[in-house]
Amino acid sequence: GIQVEQSPPDLILQEGANSTLRCNFSDSVNNLQWFHQNPWGQLINLFYIPSGTKQNGRLSATTVATERYSLLYISSSQTTDSGVYFCAVLTQGGSEKLVFGKGTKLTVNP
Amino acid sequence: KAGVTQTPRYLIKTRGQQVTLSCSPISGHRSVSWYQQTPGQGLQFLFEYFSETQRNKGNFPGRFSGRQFSNSRSEMNVSTLELGDSALYLCASSFGPNYGYTFGSGTRLTVV
Numbered sequence: 001g002i003q004v005e006q007s008p009p010d011l012i013l014q015e016g017a018n019s020t021l022r023c024n025f026s027d028s029v030n031n032l033q034w035f036h037q038n039p040w041g042q043l044i045n046l047f048y049i050p051s052g053t054k055q056n057g058r059l060s061a062t063t064v065a066t067e068r069y070s071l072l073y074i075s076s077s078q079t080t081d082s083g084v085y086f087c088a089v090l091t092q093g094g095s096e097k098l099v100f101g102k103g104t105k106l107t108v109n110p
Numbered sequence: 111k112a113g114v115t116q117t118p119r120y121l122i123k124t125r126g127q128q129v130t131l132s133c134s135p136i137s138g139h140r141s142v143s144w145y146q147q148t149p150g151q152g153l154q155f156l157f158e159y160f161s162e163t164q165r166n167k168g169n170f171p172g173r174f175s176g177r178q179f180s181n182s183r184s185e186m187n188v189s190t191l192e193l194g195d196s197a198l199y200l201c202a203s204s205f206g207p208n209y210g211y212t213f214g215s216g217t218r219l220t221v222v
Contacts, residue, residue: 030207041147041198041216048210086153088211096207097143097155097166 002027002091006101013077013108021072021104023087031090032063033098034072036083043086046072077108112136114203114214122220128189131217135182135203142184143211144176147198156199159184191221 003026013019025032032050035043047054047061049070054061058077063070074081084105088098115134123129135142143158143166155168159178176186182203188195198218202211 031210033210035213041200041218043200043202043213045210045212088153090207096141096158096160097168098145098153098202098211099155100145100153102152 002029002089002099004087004089004099004101006085006087006104008104009102010105011107013106015077015079015108015110017077017108018073018075019077019106021074021085021087021106023070023072023101025068025070025087025089027068027091029065029068029089029091031098032070033088034061034070035086035088036081037086037103038083046085074106077106079108079110082106082108114201114212116199116201116214116217118217119215120218120220122222123191125191125193125221127191128187129191129219130185130187131199131201131219133184133186133201133203133214135184135201136212139203139205139212140182141204141206142178142182143202143204144184144186145200145202146170147200147216148196153200156186188219193221195219196221 005024034046051065058075060073084103086103088100144156158166178184200216202213204211
């Protein structure tokens with residue numbers, strides 16, 4: 001099956017710093033989403049981005065489907081950005097299940 | 111509009127018991143899928159329902175089952191609970207594969 005790898009696994013930043021999270025996937029995908037898991041466990045949808053670039057406030061994401069990777073950019077990080085960020089993909093022509101990476105744990109210190 | 115609603119939020123059960131978790135999708139979403147999250151295995155797909163039909167099933171034992179009702183609400187059932195079933199169970203709904211998935215807050219199950 002498709003493999004999804006996220007890097008780095010852990011990231012510690014000072015408030016105000018910028019960061020880039022990466023997601024590599026091993027096969028063509030129909031759907032790619034970035035999620036932020038809050039301390040209570042809920043997965044908050046950040047971007048639905050099978051290709052191209054999107055921006056939402058301090059967050060932006062780019063997916064280069066032909067090269068099988070996606071990037072999540074966080075600018076001017078805040079302590080509330082702390083948590084685990086997951087990339088999840090839906091394979092083409094296959095079962096409709098999201099395959100998740102192991103996540104990047106982000107800690108933003110004040 | 112209302113999001114995906116999962117009940118209950120927390121549950122403590124004894125080994126050997128069974129449990130039923132509920133998920134109400136976003137209005138208009140006909141696809142409902144379930145995921146299990148554990149520290150060791152991460153997020154794993156359990157099953158997916160569309161219009162009351164199970165379309166896909168993950169690699170879990172038969173003790174894990176589910177169903178979807180005509181109003182798209184879904185339930186999952188775990189029988190003969192084991193300690194290893196302790197996990198966060200997440201439900202997601204979607205219009206379909208070319209749309210994003212929205213997750214509920216999850217049910218945190220503890221088996222003692």
